[in-house]
Amino acid sequence: MCGIVGAIAKQNVVPVLLEGLLRLEYRGYDSAGLVVSDGKLLRLRTTGRVAELGKLSTDRHAKGLVGIAHTRWATHGEPSKRNAHPHFSGESSKVAVVHNGIIENHESMRLRLESEGFVFLSDTDTEVIAHLIAFHLQNKPDLLDAVCTSIAELQGAYAIAVMQESHPDRFIVARNGAPLLLGVGEEGNYAASDASALLQVTKQMIYLEEGDVAELSSDGYRIFNCTDGKIDKEVVRKVHQSALTNEAIDLGPYAHFMQKEIFEQPSAVANTLEMVFNAQSISPNLFGDAAESIFSQIDSILILACGTSYHAGSVARYWLETVAGLPCNVEIASEYRYRDPIANPNTLVVGISQSGETADTLAALKYAKSLGHRHSLSICNVAESALIRQTDLCFLTRAGPEIGVASTKAFTTQLASLLLLTITLAKMRSKLSHDRECEMIAALRHLPVALQLALQVEPQVKVWAKRFAAKRHALFLGRGVHYPIAMEGALKLKEISYIHAEAYAAGELKHGPLALVDSDMPIVAIAPNDVLLGKLKSNLQEVNARGGELYVFADADSQIQQSNNVHIIRLAEHAGVLSPILHTIPLQLLAYHVSLQKGTDVDKPRNLAKAVTVE
Numbered sequence: 001m002c003g004i005v006g007a008i009a010k011q012n013v014v015p016v017l018l019e020g021l022l023r024l025e026y027r028g029y030d031s032a033g034l035v036v037s038d039g040k041l042l043r044l045r046t047t048g049r050v051a052e053l054g055k056l057s058t059d060r061h062a063k064g065l066v067g068i069a070h071t072r073w074a075t076h077g078e079p080s081k082r083n084a085h086p087h088f089s090g091e092s093s094k095v096a097v098v099h100n101g102i103i104e105n106h107e108s109m110r111l112r113l114e115s116e117g118f119v120f121l122s123d124t125d126t127e128v129i130a131h132l133i134a135f136h137l138q139n140k141p142d143l144l145d146a147v148c149t150s151i152a153e154l155q156g157a158y159a160i161a162v163m164q165e166s167h168p169d170r171f172i173v174a175r176n177g178a179p180l181l182l183g184v185g186e187e188g189n190y191a192a193s194d195a196s197a198l199l200q201v202t203k204q205m206i207y208l209e210e211g212d213v214a215e216l217s218s219d220g221y222r223i224f225n226c227t228d229g230k231i232d233k234e235v236v237r238k239v240h241q242s243a244l245t246n247e248a249i250d251l252g253p254y255a256h257f258m259q260k261e262i263f264e265q266p267s268a269v270a271n272t273l274e275m276v277f278n279a280q281s282i283s284p285n286l287f288g289d290a291a292e293s294i295f296s297q298i299d300s301i302l303i304l305a306c307g308t309s310y311h312a313g314s315v316a317r318y319w320l321e322t323v324a325g326l327p328c329n330v331e332i333a334s335e336y337r338y339r340d341p342i343a344n345p346n347t348l349v350v351g352i353s354q355s356g357e358t359a360d361t362l363a364a365l366k367y368a369k370s371l372g373h374r375h376s377l378s379i380c381n382v383a384e385s386a387l388i389r390q391t392d393l394c395f396l397t398r399a400g401p402e403i404g405v406a407s408t409k410a411f412t413t414q415l416a417s418l419l420l421l422t423i424t425l426a427k428m429r430s431k432l433s434h435d436r437e438c439e440m441i442a443a444l445r446h447l448p449v450a451l452q453l454a455l456q457v458e459p460q461v462k463v464w465a466k467r468f469a470a471k472r473h474a475l476f477l478g479r480g481v482h483y484p485i486a487m488e489g490a491l492k493l494k495e496i497s498y499i500h501a502e503a504y505a506a507g508e509l510k511h512g513p514l515a516l517v518d519s520d521m522p523i524v525a526i527a528p529n530d531v532l533l534g535k536l537k538s539n540l541q542e543v544n545a546r547g548g549e550l551y552v553f554a555d556a557d558s559q560i561q562q563s564n565n566v567h568i569i570r571l572a573e574h575a576g577v578l579s580p581i582l583h584t585i586p587l588q589l590l591a592y593h594v595s596l597q598k599g600t601d602v603d604k605p606r607n608l609a610k611a612v613t614v615e
């Protein structure tokens, strides 16, 4: 989703802005732009990639000591140069604005500003902000004051950066509901949507809080609280030393971030589980100091998440019910937030999110609290994210930065974390003997090695990928705890190869999707050697009898035979409770290699964004 970079320094900031935008490319975008001041504002915009913006900058000799830049993921108005940010307003005192988020009252604001004589040149909600600031500058000549007054009139979510032609000695940023942080450097000061954009210049980061407005100059920064359109007081925010490294966000020897992230899974899971590897038992404190007390009060679980994180929650439901004996609901956050669910104050609400910035997940959690839910836990990959700040308890998946839009290592580390949660709750509810707990810890210890073995099926998967590349549709089947894994496999394939893929609980096949089965429809089945294998085999027979072509991911010991239309890849071993984690790997590899075959943009699939910070 949109990315913002702002910089003010003692030397030309154009290279910093461009490098910052490159680092934010993974978030997803369809146009890019920047403005720098060299006495006058120079604006460059393109519907091409950041590299194209770089070329434009060279051709136009763009330079300046202050600038703001943006990658736009279209919401209001098509992707076009005219709609790309920055947006301008004002003649005598020109302002430039970049924005991430959605201004919900943009229509009424537009009418009001048009009646004041402002002329709109784009279809965006962002242009409203530029004109509104220019409007207030007529009476409040100070940009900081004008920004504070303007944001009080905006409804919706935003992170903005604003600069003014007549005052190239500073720029202003503000956040409310969309991510934004400051970077404090030796040679200047910076702002960006996430830390990866600023590692090139500093590791000192300040995570702005909701409602913060900051003024940045080359010598310093000041952060303010605004109330009712006026600066209330200056506030102090902690400076964090970012633990991110450039290596973590570099491709290294890999061709794509998705490939890198698939192959990083053994170490990502090992990092996530590090604190339990040497333990003989698992302590609730892993989830926060208050976890023991909170966990002892709860009688059910409600999981809220989107996309791949929702699939992780859907796997966890089976674990929580079977191992911990806890009733569990899993809800798509964007649906939950608009329903009238009945709250149970003894439910633990669990928000799962890689980014911790997904607007629907944040809003659903807030809504759950407003309904009377008292206890919340986040499972998240970003330590300083909004999600973590919103919940009583948290568990960090230590997957490292995930850049590919299609989530991979975040998913498997979420699963590992949810299994830890299951074991903890099962123990506290006396559902798990010490011996069984030790067995599960031993299985978790073995998980990185098991993942490494699972990755070895890649050459066989590549052969299948060649056949899939020519297909237009695919069905994915699974049963029980592997049904959400089938959903995740289908999501991966459609996200990056654009092949229409649907997942079904295998028992549902005969209630509709069987009508789609013919020799042209590949059917992927997840067939671990578990108690449901017999049932699944009957479902596969139904496909086979109708001429369908089956691609089965089985375990080494699954009694299932290869035949004319039944192709089998076997994982090295059956992993018991960990099986869904391991069965994810070949599905990720399949999507990756089909995408390579088709030549689609693996890491930045069309129309998609990594962190969905708008509704």
Ligand code: G6P
Binding pocket: 306, 307, 308, 309, 352, 353, 354, 355, 356, 357, 358, 361, 405, 406, 407, 608, 609, 610, 611, 612
């Ligand atoms: C976007 C991403 C998905 C991700 C989903 C939820 O759609 O492209 O990969 O699963 O958001 O994101 P979250 O950061 O909340 O896990």
